[in-house]
Amino acid sequence: MTLLEQLKEKAKANPRHIVLPEGEEPRTIKAAVQIVKEKLAKVTLVGNREKIEAVAKEQGVDISGIPSIDPVKSPKFEEYVQAYYEIRKEKGMTPEEARKLMADTVFYGTMMLHKGEVDGLVSGALHSTGDTIRPALQIIKTKPGIKIVSSSFVMIVPDCEYGDKGMFIFADCAVMPAPNESELAQIAIASAETGRVLCGMNPKVAMLSFSTYGSAKHELVDKVKKATAIAKEMAPGLKIDGEMQADAAIIPKIGKSKAPNSAIAGQANVLVFPDLQSGNIAYKLVERLAKAQAIGPILQGIAKPVNDLSRGCSVEDIVHLAAITAVQASGL
Numbered sequence: 580m581t582l583l584e585q586l587k588e589k590a591k592a593n594p595r596h597i598v599l600p601e602g603e604e605p606r607t608i609k610a611a612v613q614i615v616k617e618k619l620a621k622v623t624l625v626g627n628r629e630k631i632e633a634v635a636k637e638q639g640v641d642i643s644g645i646p647s648i649d650p651v652k653s654p655k656f657e658e659y660v661q662a663y664y665e666i667r668k669e670k671g672m673t674p675e676e677a678r679k680l681m682a683d684t685v686f687y688g689t690m691m692l693h694k695g696e697v698d699g700l701v702s703g704a705l706h707s708t709g710d711t712i713r714p715a716l717q718i719i720k721t722k723p724g725i726k727i728v729s730s731s732f733v734m735i736v737p738d739c740e741y742g743d744k745g746m747f748i749f750a751d752c753a754v755m756p757a758p759n760e761s762e763l764a765q766i767a768i769a770s771a772e773t774g775r776v777l778c779g780m781n782p783k784v785a786m787l788s789f790s791t792y793g794s795a796k797h798e799l800v801d802k803v804k805k806a807t808a809i810a811k812e813m814a815p816g817l818k819i820d821g822e823m824q825a826d827a828a829i830i831p832k833i834g835k836s837k838a839p840n841s842a843i844a845g846q847a848n849v850l851v852f853p854d855l856q857s858g859n860i861a862y863k864l865v866e867r868l869a870k871a872q873a874i875g876p877i878l879q880g881i882a883k884p885v886n887d888l889s890r891g892c893s894v895e896d897i898v899h900l901a902a903i904t905a906v907q908a909s910g911l
Contacts, residue, residue, distance in 0.1 A: 582735060582746070582778065582874065583899055590619045590905040595698040597901050600688035601705045602626030602647055605634050610897035612640045619898070620905045623648060623697060625684040650687040659690045666718060689714035692883050699904035701897065703888030708754070712878070715885040722769075724813060725880045729766040730754040731773050732862050732875035739869070741829040748774040748782075748849040749865075752858040753876035763806035767851045768814045769879040774849050776910030777877070777903060785828035785847035786810070786821025787857075791837040794824075803853055818843050825850070877903060884908045 580588075597614070601607045602624030608631060611622045624631055624647040635642040650656055663686070664677040680686045685706055691697050692715075702711045712728055721728065731750035739745030750770040751758065758766060763786070771782035786807045790800040803822035810819050820841045827837040827844050834845025852858035866873040878886050884907035886900050 582733065582872075583902070586777065586899075586906050587617065587619055587902050589909065590902040591617075593905075593909040594618065594620060595905040595908045596621040596623065596696075597699045597701060597904055598623050598625060598688040598691050598697040599897075599901075600625040600684040600700065600702045602684065603630045603634060604704050605638055606892065606894050607704055607897060608635050608642060609638055609640055609894045610901065611645050612642060613894065613898050614901050615645060617898070619902045620699075622901070623691075625650065625688045625691075648687070648691075650684060651682050653687075656681065656687075659687065659694075662694070663690060663718065683714075685710060686714045686718075689718050689885070692885070693718045698908035699884035699886070699901075701886050701888065701900050701904055703886075704890060704892055704897065707890075708887050711885065711887045712754075712881075715881050715883075719882050719885070721880050722882050725765050725769060727758075727762050727765055728754060728878055728880045729758075729762075729769055730876035730878055731770045732873050732877070733773075733778060734862060734865055735872040735874070736865065736869050737871070742848040743778065743780055746778060746780075746848065747829075748778070748780070749858060749862045750849070750851050750879075751855060752852070752862045754855070754878070756855040758806075758854065760802055760805040761809055763803070763851065763853065764810035764813060765880065767806070767810045767819060767849070768817065770849050770851060771814070771817055771819070773877055773879050777906060780848055782818065782849045783843040783847050784810075784817060784819040784849040784851060785823055785825075785843060786819065786851050786853075787825055787828060788822035788853060789824060791823040791827045792841075794837070799853065820844065821851075874899070874903070877907075 597620045603626040660678045660681045729751040730753040734747045736745040774780035774782045788803040807821040826833045828847040831845035838844035884904045
């Protein structure tokens with residue numbers, strides 16, 4: 580059974596409620612039908628019902644059993660406007676601006692998640708990553724001890740003996756361009772949690788660099804060293820070490836040679852890259868050259884599950900991300 584099949588089984592075993600704010604978008608409507616058909620989650624679409632039904636008819640799907648909410652027609656609209664105003668008034672928010680923003684489907688869907696009406700949100704088929712993350716940061720905020728939103732990819736490498744039988748978490752590959760020491764530590768902790776919840780991993784985190792245990796001297800190496808120390812202080816039970824090179828992190832023989840006193844060298848399954856450039860390059864190279872499956876980006880650090888799609892996503896991508904979001908909700 581593949582990881583995606585396992586995640587779908589987990590989602591079915593503990594059904595959750597997912598809101599899809601881009602409810603008038605054709606791929607999203609088809610995905611909603613498939614999600615409900617496969618019993619992966621309960622779904623609510625956000626948008627104008629007449630438009631949703633017209634698009635569904637064009638797509639040849641039946642959405643009669645899938646509820647939808649039109650923000651401005653919702654009986655909870657004014658309640659949500661007031662709640663958002665209270666959250667943001669110290670930042671200069673006005674009631675008029677709050678009303679305007681709450682008419683936006685992503686803001687409305689995020690408030691549904693904040694209020695506990697749903698368990699997770701998936702957006703991005705039409706919206707940018709920023710448009711998906713911004714409402715979550717403003718309304719839901721981050722988990723305790725975490726101040727940033729980051730991302731990870733589950734990488735599944737065929738015929739690979741390293742990591743968790745070829746499975747790894749790569750982070751951050753999509754969100755934080757140049758994390759500082761504290762942010763890098765937070766990425767490590769959040770990525771370990773993603774590995775535990777989604778993949779059933781016993782996370783072993785390697786903080787990657789071009790140096791292993793001081794083999795090279797540079798300020799970039801110092802940043803990774805400091806990040807490792809911060810992460811160990813923040814999460815003392817986490818198996819984490821660094822700085823180390825990628826081969827020392829995942830290949831037992833090299834890990835033993837380069838870092839003989841490390842508890843995770845040669846065994847790492849969560850790889851934290853020092854910046855977005857290296858992380859993004861690495862996951863794309865592994866995906867193409869090793870014919871690996873890359874599942875993500877998976878957002879992490881938000882207090883409740885919110886995930887972002889590529890605007891070029893397929894119906895299956897939306898279905899898969901909804902299942903992942905449901906499993907994240909179950910793991911809270």
